[in-house]
Amino acid sequence: MENQGNINSIPEEKPVLNFIEEIIESDLQTGKNGNRVHTRFPPEPNGYLHIGHAKSICLNFGLAKKYHGKTNLRFDDTNPTKEDVEYVDSIKEDVRWLGFQWDGEYFASDYFQQLYDWAIQLVKDGKAYVCDLTQEQMSEYRGTPTRPGKESPYRNRSVEENLDLFQRMKNGEFPDGSRVLRAKIDMASPNMHMRDPIIYRILHAHHHRTGDQWCIYPMYDYAHGESDSIEKITHSICTLEFEVHRPLYDWFITQLGIHHPQQIEFARLNLSYTVMSKRKLLQLVQEKRVMGWDDPRMPTISGLRRRGYTPESLRMFAEKVGIAKRDNVIEVSFLEWCIREDLNKRAQRVMVVQNPLKVVITNYPEGVEEELDAINNPEDESMGVRKVPFSRELYIERDDFMENPPKKFFRLSPGTEVRLRYAYFITCQEVIKDENGEVVELRCTYDPASRGGNSPDGRKVKSTIHWVSAQHSLDVEVRLFERLFLKHDPEETEEGEDFRANINPDSFTILSHCKAEPFLKSSKPLDHFQFERLGYFTTDYDSEKENRLIFNRTVSLKDSFAKG
RNA sequence: UGUCCGAUGGUGUAAUUGGCAACACGUCUGUCUCUGGAACAGAAGAGUUCAGGUUCGAAACCUGAUCGGACAACCA
Numbered sequence: 001m002e003n004q005g006n007i008n009s010i011p012e013e014k015p016v017l018n019f020i021e022e023i024i025e026s027d028l029q030t031g032k033n034g035n036r037v038h039t040r041f042p043p044e045p046n047g048y049l050h051i052g053h054a055k056s057i058c059l060n061f062g063l064a065k066k067y068h069g070k071t072n073l074r075f076d077d078t079n080p081t082k083e084d085v086e087y088v089d090s091i092k093e094d095v096r097w098l099g100f101q102w103d104g105e106y107f108a109s110d111y112f113q114q115l116y117d118w119a120i121q122l123v124k125d126g127k128a129y130v131c132d133l134t135q136e137q138m139s140e141y142r143g144t145p146t147r148p149g150k151e152s153p154y155r156n157r158s159v160e161e162n163l164d165l166f167q168r169m170k171n172g173e174f175p176d177g178s179r180v181l182r183a184k185i186d187m188a189s190p191n192m193h194m195r196d197p198i199i200y201r202i203l204h205a206h207h208h209r210t211g212d213q214w215c216i217y218p219m220y221d222y223a224h225g226e227s228d229s230i231e232k233i234t235h236s237i238c239t240l241e242f243e244v245h246r247p248l249y250d251w252f253i254t255q256l257g258i259h260h261p262q263q264i265e266f267a268r269l270n271l272s273y274t275v276m277s278k279r280k281l282l283q284l285v286q287e288k289r290v291m292g293w294d295d296p297r298m299p300t301i302s303g304l305r306r307r308g309y310t311p312e313s314l315r316m317f318a319e320k321v322g323i324a325k326r327d328n329v330i331e332v333s334f335l336e337w338c339i340r341e342d343l344n345k346r347a348q349r350v351m352v353v354q355n356p357l358k359v360v361i362t363n364y365p366e367g368v369e370e371e372l373d374a375i376n377n378p379e380d381e382s383m384g385v386r387k388v389p390f391s392r393e394l395y396i397e398r399d400d401f402m403e404n405p406p407k408k409f410f411r412l413s414p415g416t417e418v419r420l421r422y423a424y425f426i427t428c429q430e431v432i433k434d435e436n437g438e439v440v441e442l443r444c445t446y447d448p449a450s451r452g453g454n455s456p457d458g459r460k461v462k463s464t465i466h467w468v469s470a471q472h473s474l475d476v477e478v479r480l481f482e483r484l485f486l487k488h489d490p491e492e493t494e495e496g497e498d499f500r501a502n503i504n505p506d507s508f509t510i511l512s513h514c515k516a517e518p519f520l521k522s523s524k525p526l527d528h529f530q531f532e533r534l535g536y537f538t539t540d541y542d543s544e545k546e547n548r549l550i551f552n553r554t555v556s557l558k559d560s561f562a563k564g
Numbered sequence: 565u566g567u568c569c570g571a572u573g574g575u576g577u578a579a580u581u582g583g584c585a586a587c588a589c590g591u592c593u594g595u596c597u598c599u600g601g602a603a604c605a606g607a608a609g610a611g612u613u614c615a616g617g618u619u620c621g622a623a624a625c626c627u628g629a630u631c632g633g634a635c636a637a638c639c640a
Contacts, residue, residue, distance in 0.1 A: 016579095076640065079639060081639090139637085145566055146636095147566080190566060192636050193636095198638055202638080219638075224640085240634070322577040322588095324570095325569075327569095331575060333590080334576080337590085344600090351599085378599085423598095465599085532599040533600060557601070559601065
């Protein structure tokens with residue numbers, strides 16, 4: 001680097017702007033919205049939020065924060081047949097948990113009256129009409145992307161007739177599906193969405209907020225832009241598939257002559273090996289193939305939370321994947337890197353043995369116990385130390401012993417000396433087996449002078465292993481989850497393959513013979529730990545319900561899913 | 565046989581709008597450590613989908629192609 005060493009020539013840190021920030025900054029410069037930035041996060045309450053929504057949440061709230069603006073939370077509840085209050089509650093909880101606080105909280109249903117009045121205005125202006133075509137006829141008349149559509153025979157009804165019919169639609173005089181209100185635009189438009197799109201449909205359905213007050217409901221395209229406009233949103237950010245809808249978004253607002261937010265599209269998040277379709281996730285829940293929306297295998301925010309992901313890690317992930325218009329597929333390993341990065345700095349270390357092997361220290365006095373100091377987090381001294389009990393009988397990890405070790409194996413084997421972390425050097429003297437030849441116990445000797453983990457003679461050991469004192473140990477249950485859809489990369493899923501193939505309520509590994517430090521007794525749901533050498537774990541909600549300690553593995557210490 | 569979008573190391577995003585293609589993750593090498601694929605130090609890796617054109621100069625502008633995506637729900 002030519003600038004090295006010369007402090008004066010170090011270039012100023014250039015802020016890296018994504019294309020949306022560029023639009024906002026340019027609007028700010030021209031004073032387009034009176035220097036206001038107002039975004040919104042507009043989920044439909046028809047399911048739980050997933051990691052893809054997290055990207056959108058971080059974007060919208062992040063932008064508002066960066067430009068000292070505001071962000072609304074708006075529920076796009078225009079289809080009562082799919083929506084429910086359970087979902088609005090979960091959405092609020094998830095957004096809050098992610099660390100964001102919205103300025104306004106609204107529902108599209110708050111605007112039903114205004115939307116209706118505007119529809120009347122469109123009818124009066126001759127820009128909307130009631131159409132009696134059946135669904136089949138309408139799709140026939142609509143044409144195809146390569147062939148223009150043709151006009152509905154009802155297209156030229158008089159304003160009076162339209163007004164009358166629309167009011168009677170509203171009054172519940174017609175059955176579902178019998179008529180719709182359509183915008184009068186252009187049946188020959190190359191953009192299918194401009195071929196006289198439907199504005200209102202008849203739906204005699206109970207709405208979770210407005211009850212039975214309405215039996216006609218606005219379509220997304222009609223309700224969304226207007227809702228943005230009512231809330232004086234400046235930048236309406238959505239995903240790429242709505243790009244084709246933008247002309248329609250603009251059309252309604254222009255016809256109505258109301259505040260005009262700018263719709264900006266960005267590429268949605270795709271995660272390798274992960275199914276993110278709400279419809280499919282709902283299917284898993286309904287078929288009870290998972291414990292619920294918050295099953296630790298689910299890519300939902302609540303599932304990730306229960307699995308031990310932190311808001312910080314998700315925010316870091318969202319920031320690092322960036323914002324662009326190009327389709328992308330992010331490796332799940334990258335998400336896992338983010339959570340390791342975060343947890344490495346803050347997770348309390350604790351020794352847990354997943355597959356215990358008994359070790360007896362033959363030269364350690366019986367009936368004696370002592371407490372040794374263990375560091376809570378080598379990455380963060382301020383987390384302090386704790387006491388770990390030590391006694392004559394211990395458990396170590398079965399994998400940490402090999403009777404006939406290969407060359408690179410430095411852990412315990414007959415005759416070798418290793419360090420018990422924070423404790424003593426021990427040497428394996430004898431291997432005890434059962435009648436099947438299985439190793440059931442090790443007899444070792446310890447060096448009393450190596451207390452704390454170092455020998456005064458400066459002798460080195462090749463390895464340090466973790467352990468727990470048998471009599472003090474806690475029995476805990478550990479759940480190991482795979483990624484949700486291990487073999488199904490959305491890119492590679494073959495046609496006809498069932499994405500639910502290996503998802504079952506109990507299709508994860510439960511280790512029920514784990515031995516842990518007594519320290520864990522006080523752990524509460526969603527506490528984060530690093531079980532030394534084994535990975536990051538979090539206490540499951542079920543611990544309280546079932547009155548025993550259950551831990552979910554958030555992620556292993558290493559990337560066991562590395563490409564290959 | 566339509567319209568609209570997009571294409572930059574293995575991955576994801578940049579490139580002050582025409583001026584030496586940068587950052588992060590991953591990969592590799594080394595050091596260190598009382599867990600560790602942690603930490604620390606270093607290296608390799610793209611000439612920007614292709615073919616033309618404009619220009620002193622193109623990832624960027626123009627033309628044509630190729631590949632990928634979106635759009636034909638009374639869903640959002």
